[in-house]
Amino acid sequence: MSSVLELKNVSFSYTGEKFIEGLSFSIGDAEFVGLLGANGSGKSTILKLLSGILKPDKGEVMLWGKTISSYRNKDRAKLLSYLPQVLDMNVPFRVKELVEMGLYPYDIPPALTVEDAVRMVGLGDKKGSLVTNLSGGERRRAFIAMTLLQGAGILLLDEPLANLDIRYQIEIIRLLKELREDRSISIVMALHDINLAFQFERLILVKEGRILGIGSPDEVLREDYLQEAFDVGIRVHRVKEGAFISY
Amino acid sequence: MKLRMMILVLSAVIVSLVSLLMVPKLINPFAMTGIEKEIVLSIRFPRVIIAALMGMALGASGAVLQGMLRNPLADPYILGLSSGATLMAATGIVSGMVLFGAFTIPVLAFTGAMITGGIIGVMGWRRGGILPERLLLAGIGVGFLFSAVLMLLMSVSTNEGLRRAVLWMFGDLGMADWSLIPYGLAFIVIGLFIALKRAKALNSLMLGDDLCHSLGFSPRKETTLLFIAVSLLTASSVSLGGMVGFIGLLIPHIMRFFIGSDSRILIPASALGGSMLLVVSDLIGRAVLQPVEIPSGIITAMLGAPYFLYLLRRRDVLGT
Numbered sequence: 001m002s003s004v005l006e007l008k009n010v011s012f013s014y015t016g017e018k019f020i021e022g023l024s025f026s027i028g029d030a031e032f033v034g035l036l037g038a039n040g041s042g043k044s045t046i047l048k049l050l051s052g053i054l055k056p057d058k059g060e061v062m063l064w065g066k067t068i069s070s071y072r073n074k075d076r077a078k079l080l081s082y083l084p085q086v087l088d089m090n091v092p093f094r095v096k097e098l099v100e101m102g103l104y105p106y107d108i109p110p111a112l113t114v115e116d117a118v119r120m121v122g123l124g125d126k127k128g129s130l131v132t133n134l135s136g137g138e139r140r141r142a143f144i145a146m147t148l149l150q151g152a153g154i155l156l157l158d159e160p161l162a163n164l165d166i167r168y169q170i171e172i173i174r175l176l177k178e179l180r181e182d183r184s185i186s187i188v189m190a191l192h193d194i195n196l197a198f199q200f201e202r203l204i205l206v207k208e209g210r211i212l213g214i215g216s217p218d219e220v221l222r223e224d225y226l227q228e229a230f231d232v233g234i235r236v237h238r239v240k241e242g243a244f245i246s247y
Numbered sequence: 248m249k250l251r252m253m254i255l256v257l258s259a260v261i262v263s264l265v266s267l268l269m270v271p272k273l274i275n276p277f278a279m280t281g282i283e284k285e286i287v288l289s290i291r292f293p294r295v296i297i298a299a300l301m302g303m304a305l306g307a308s309g310a311v312l313q314g315m316l317r318n319p320l321a322d323p324y325i326l327g328l329s330s331g332a333t334l335m336a337a338t339g340i341v342s343g344m345v346l347f348g349a350f351t352i353p354v355l356a357f358t359g360a361m362i363t364g365g366i367i368g369v370m371g372w373r374r375g376g377i378l379p380e381r382l383l384l385a386g387i388g389v390g391f392l393f394s395a396v397l398m399l400l401m402s403v404s405t406n407e408g409l410r411r412a413v414l415w416m417f418g419d420l421g422m423a424d425w426s427l428i429p430y431g432l433a434f435i436v437i438g439l440f441i442a443l444k445r446a447k448a449l450n451s452l453m454l455g456d457d458l459c460h461s462l463g464f465s466p467r468k469e470t471t472l473l474f475i476a477v478s479l480l481t482a483s484s485v486s487l488g489g490m491v492g493f494i495g496l497l498i499p500h501i502m503r504f505f506i507g508s509d510s511r512i513l514i515p516a517s518a519l520g521g522s523m524l525l526v527v528s529d530l531i532g533r534a535v536l537q538p539v540e541i542p543s544g545i546i547t548a549m550l551g552a553p554y555f556l557y558l559l560r561r562r563d564v565l566g567t
Binding site for chain 2: 048051052053073074076077078080081082083084086087088089090091092093094097098101102104105143147150
């Protein structure tokens with residue numbers, strides 16, 4: 001599997017205090033990767049480094065084999081999109097207006113339309129509603145629709161399932177898996193819900209900006225790793241249909 | 248949407264014609280005497296144009312600034328540009344600077360506003376561009392400092408020109424003159440051009456810096472460009488006729504109610520709405536207490552504020 005996005009020996013510090021040191025891993029083509037860790041473990045920082053929002057102090061972020069900073073902003077936006085965890089926008093845009101912003105990097109719009117994207121996240125009947133009047137979950141789905149419309153081959157999603165009830169969590173996970181299969185999209189998603197982590201093809205477990213474990217859910221979701229990552233005793237139960245945790 | 252924009256344009260034209268030909272005295276455009284021609288061309292026409300240009304600049308810069316700073320309470324004067332303009336005009340007059348004859352105050356005001364813009368731009372600069380929060384705080388700080396220096400100047404000086412300059416800064420369209428218009432127009436056109444060209448980036452800035460980056464823009468660079476646009480618009484408006492309150496703050500909210508929040512439409516709509524409100528306010532100010540003229544700023548607030556409050560009750564204008 002070829003690497004589409006890679007952190008190469010990356011170090012990063014916030015106001016002089018070293019947070020990430022010598023971090024390396026790569027994301028393959030059409031891979032569905034979960035970035036798992038407790039609050040403050042560095043998931044968001046890693047996603048921001050991968051997206052080019054944060055610049056590493058040392059090391060390089062490679063996008064399709066070239067350093068991410070060598071891309072023009074618009075060209076990068078066609079290859080990679082990032083959805084932050086906090087969506088505190090207070091401007092009364094309509095859902096349609098917001099989703100349409102996904103087309104901004106393009107002079108010639110890609111095949112997917114605003115209507116398609118809105119329908120895919122289950123907001124077809126709320127196209128004309130003000131985003132500020134939507135519930136937390138609906139608002140998040142509207143932003144996900146915008147990200148889908150952007151049509152990039154790599155999606156970096158920071159806790160996109162936060163505020164969503166279980167039905168929409170499952171629907172969004174299904175949608176992302178479909179996108180990965182139908183359009184060969186690579187997805188990296190930060191999460192802290194261990195039960196959801198079983199859904200991923202590959203997991204990266206992080207603590208204090210370093211990798212504790214990387215590999216398939218079976219390899220990473222071990223009780224000793226989880227205990228270290230979350231500082232609490234966690235039991236993993238493997239059953240025929242999958243696995244779940246208890247504590 | 249197109250229909251609403253056409254209604255706005257048409258209303259702006261009608262209001263301008265009424266102001267030009269009907270107030271304070273009705274003039275038939277097809278049978279004008281020599282004096283009437285002189286009144287319309289030399290007094291009313293430049294006044295209507297200056298009111299329209301100022302309103303346009305204030306409405307558009309308010310729409311840009313509220314988006315750029317992600318603050319619904321931002322108005323073009325919040326960044327201290329007007330305080331810089333007043334202080335520069337006042338200092339120039341106290342020190343006897345009459346380099347530009349009748350244009351001394353406007354030229355000094357424009358220079359003062361742009362210098363202030365430069366100062367707060369430098370103070371708001373961090374990591375290769377302007378940070379909105381730093382810019383806002385720098386603007387408020389510099390604005391207070393300049394206002395204090397101006398007060399000091401006023402309390403120690405007995406210069407009659409200084410009093411005139413300060414009064415003029417509170418909004419006066421009475422000295423409208425053709426000769427000022429080309430300069431104001433040029434800077435306003437440049438400011439509007441930049442703002443409209445960067446309207447998509449402004450929309451994405453409203454979603455936060457991270458999403459703006461993800462959509463293919465550089466948040467720092469875009470904020471810097473939009474700040475230059477706002478500075479040009481505000482400085483031109485202040486130098487044309489002093490400060491006129493209300494328009495920059497509330498016209499964008501009123502227009503958001505009519506045509507939505509997309510900056511590509513909101514900026515021109517706010518420009519049109521601002522220009523219409525100022526032309527109407529000037530018209531009313533000239534008409535109601537003849538021969539006394541009521542300053543336009545008073546009328547804009549008296550007309551606009553109740554209407555805005557009505558909208559606020561009816562609907563979620565601020566989006567919160």
